[in-house]
Amino acid sequence: MRVAEAWRVALEALRANRLRSMLTMLGVVIGVAAVVALVAIGTGTKNQIENQVEGLGSNLLIVVPGRLEAGAAPTSSPLTLDDVEAVNRIVGDRSRVAVTISSGEAVRAGSRTGFASMQGVLETTPTVFVRRLDRGAYLTRTDVSTGRRVVVLGAGVARDLFGDRDPIGRQITIGGVRFRVVGTFEQLGQSLGVDRDGEVHVPVTAAQRLLGTERIDGLAIRAPDRERIGELSAAVVAALTDRHPDTDFSAVTQEQILGVLGDILGVLTGVLAAIAGISLLVGGVGVSNIMLVSVRERTKEIGLRKAVGARPRDIGVQFLLEAVLLTTTGGILGMLLGGTTALLVDRFTPVPAALTWWSMALAFGVSAAVGIVFGVVPAQRAGRLDPVVALRTE
Amino acid sequence: MTAAIVADNVSRTYQLDGVSVDALRGVSLTVETGDYVAIVGTSGSGKSTLMHLLGGLDRPTGGTLLIGGRDVARLTPDEMAELRNTTIGFVFQSFHLLARTTAQDNVGLPLVYRGVGRRERRERAAAMLDRVGLGHRVTHRPNQMSGGEQQRVAIARALVTGPSVLLADEPTGNLDSATGQSVLALLETLNADGVAVVLVTHDREVAARAHRQIRMKDGLIA
Numbered sequence: 001m002r003v004a005e006a007w008r009v010a011l012e013a014l015r016a017n018r019l020r021s022m023l024t025m026l027g028v029v030i031g032v033a034a035v036v037a038l039v040a041i042g043t044g045t046k047n048q049i050e051n052q053v054e055g056l057g058s059n060l061l062i063v064v065p066g067r068l069e070a071g072a073a074p075t076s077s078p079l080t081l082d083d084v085e086a087v088n089r090i091v092g093d094r095s096r097v098a099v100t101i102s103s104g105e106a107v108r109a110g111s112r113t114g115f116a117s118m119q120g121v122l123e124t125t126p127t128v129f130v131r132r133l134d135r136g137a138y139l140t141r142t143d144v145s146t147g148r149r150v151v152v153l154g155a156g157v158a159r160d161l162f163g164d165r166d167p168i169g170r171q172i173t174i175g176g177v178r179f180r181v182v183g184t185f186e187q188l189g190q191s192l193g194v195d196r197d198g199e200v201h202v203p204v205t206a207a208q209r210l211l212g213t214e215r216i217d218g219l220a221i222r223a224p225d226r227e228r229i230g231e232l233s234a235a236v237v238a239a240l241t242d243r244h245p246d247t248d249f250s251a252v253t254q255e256q257i258l259g260v261l262g263d264i265l266g267v268l269t270g271v272l273a274a275i276a277g278i279s280l281l282v283g284g285v286g287v288s289n290i291m292l293v294s295v296r297e298r299t300k301e302i303g304l305r306k307a308v309g310a311r312p313r314d315i316g317v318q319f320l321l322e323a324v325l326l327t328t329t330g331g332i333l334g335m336l337l338g339g340t341t342a343l344l345v346d347r348f349t350p351v352p353a354a355l356t357w358w359s360m361a362l363a364f365g366v367s368a369a370v371g372i373v374f375g376v377v378p379a380q381r382a383g384r385l386d387p388v389v390a391l392r393t394e
Numbered sequence: 395m396t397a398a399i400v401a402d403n404v405s406r407t408y409q410l411d412g413v414s415v416d417a418l419r420g421v422s423l424t425v426e427t428g429d430y431v432a433i434v435g436t437s438g439s440g441k442s443t444l445m446h447l448l449g450g451l452d453r454p455t456g457g458t459l460l461i462g463g464r465d466v467a468r469l470t471p472d473e474m475a476e477l478r479n480t481t482i483g484f485v486f487q488s489f490h491l492l493a494r495t496t497a498q499d500n501v502g503l504p505l506v507y508r509g510v511g512r513r514e515r516r517e518r519a520a521a522m523l524d525r526v527g528l529g530h531r532v533t534h535r536p537n538q539m540s541g542g543e544q545q546r547v548a549i550a551r552a553l554v555t556g557p558s559v560l561l562a563d564e565p566t567g568n569l570d571s572a573t574g575q576s577v578l579a580l581l582e583t584l585n586a587d588g589v590a591v592v593l594v595t596h597d598r599e600v601a602a603r604a605h606r607q608i609r610m611k612d613g614l615i616a
Contacts, residue, residue, distance in 0.1 A: 002506075002509055002511070005506050005512070012494065012495075016494055300490065301492060303490075304490040304492070305503070305507075306451075306475065306478070307449070307451060307478060307484045307490075308478065308479060308484065308503055308504040308507065308551065309475050309476065309478050309479020309480070309504050309507040309508070309555070310475060310507050311471065311472045311475040311476075311507070312471055312472075312475075313472070314475075314507055386452075387451045387452075388446045388451050388452050391451075391486070391490070
């Protein structure tokens with residue numbers, strides 16, 4: 001029997017039981033749609049987080065005291081601005097080195113109050129990281145060297161304290177100390193689960209005075225090129241360890257952060273796909289069940305086909321194609337449903353979703369495979385029917 | 395000229411729930427090319443079993459059976475299917491037409507298993523329907539046709555591959571006598587054109603029209 005003919009017969013048989021075919025297909029549709037949509041959400045989340053990490057700036061090296069290991073106790077930082085001078089000498093370009101000391105502080109402007117993450121920083125921050133200003137100017141080297149009480153507001157803080165008014169030149173208090181607003185940041189939104197718009201940047205020296213400390217939390221270096229990151233990392237860690245023999249220092253690159261996050265999110269996506277795959281499996285069992293019913297119902301037809309010359313294989317192929325047609329049609333519908341769901345989720349909810357061709361191809365391939373796997377037993381049963389017995393069935 | 399079917403001391407034993415049932419107990423008969431044979435007997439006499447064997451739907455458990463000169467004991471299931479397709483045409487009491495399928499495609503069904511393309515199948519089927527007097531019913535479905543017309547479609551289907559033997563199992567059993575007569579007349583016309591006809595029936599009048607009768611009783615030729 002020709003393949004085209006077998007497809008035609010299979011299609012005809014499915015059409016004859018339209019409602020039943022559709023209900024059977026529904027199991028596969030839901031399974032495939034779930035796989036496609038959940039993988040899209042997993043992928044979208046992964047892409048978003050990767051973009052956020054990459055959006056911090058390129059060729060970044062972040063140096064913090066302590067070990068970056070699961071279960072490692074947080075280490076109090078021994079770093080001071082003297083250490084930063086030492087690092088500057090290694091890097092050879094102070095504009096490539098940023099520092100931070102952060103603290104959550106209450107902020108107030110007139111009668112309006114709020115809460116901000118105060119970051120004590122050098123004037124180099126916008127060149128090391130990617131931070132764009134909305135209004136005004138960033139901190140200057142003089143601001144830092146003199147410990148001037150000036151502040152650049154995150155978009156969220158600016159809105160909380162000033163609404164639509166221009167905050168440039170106005171006074172706010174941070175932790176009860178008066179600062180003058182010199183600039184505001186562009187809106188950034190959430191990044192890695194942190195509200196970046198809730199930050200306020202002040203000169204590191206002013207922050208140290210406010211907090212009564214000489215310390216800084218850590219520093220970040222923007223390497224001139226990717227190749228030099230490793231070398232630079234080793235040199236900086238060695239120099240800092242030399243100055244503070246009792247403390248471990250860790251240096252991480254964006255690649256390392258991306259690698260770890262990518263692994264975690266990859267596993268998450270895999271788990272989502274596996275859970276969705278279970279529903280696809282259940283759909284396959286439904287197909288198998290209906291095909292067995294179909295073989296029984298059409299015993300007479302099978303007997304007749306055999307009497308006029310159908311080989312066992314012809315009958316088997318016919319029923320197998322029926323099952324495959326059911327599941328692949330379900331697979332295509334499921335892809336459309338899952339894809340549409342993913343696009344709607346991406347557009348109308350905060351959850352990101354990104355369709356990937358491989359998840360679509362995989363879901364389709366799996367649905368075809370489900371048809372074969374779950375169609376084989378009914379097809380074999382049909383192919384092996386004794387024509388004498390089959391014809392006698394009334 | 396070789397005989398269409400030669401059965402030599404053929405027996406068929408079924409195992410039903412562990413009990414052996416001898417449906418045929420050594421039957422010898424020859425169906426010559428162009429023969430017109432009636433197999434008669436009461437139900438349970440073994441005539442249906444014999445017909446299944448003669449048609450290659452089943453294999454004997456003893457003796458030798460040659461269909462179209464080929465020993466069925468030596469044939470694989472696929473070769474048996476081919477034999478049914480090319481050498482034998484079946485006509486059943488209850489027609490066994492595919493319900494949702496047109497007369498033309500019902501008649502063309504055996505050609506599907508010969509790998510004949512759809513266009514040629516339809517041409518040959520239409521020609522065969524014309525030959526059985528149903529040239530005006532080509533695109534009708536079984537439920538749009540009378541019993542006699544349905545049986546003619548079945549006969550056209552049996553003939554479409556050009557078999558040498560037509561096996562008809564109670565072909566008039568579901569038809570009124572006038573319609574039955576015309577179906578028989580059709581079979582006889584075809585027989586006159588050279589197709590051997592083997593008719594299984596319990597109707598004496600029908601059997602009497604054949605050139606010879608074989609009477610079955612208790613799994614033997616009486």
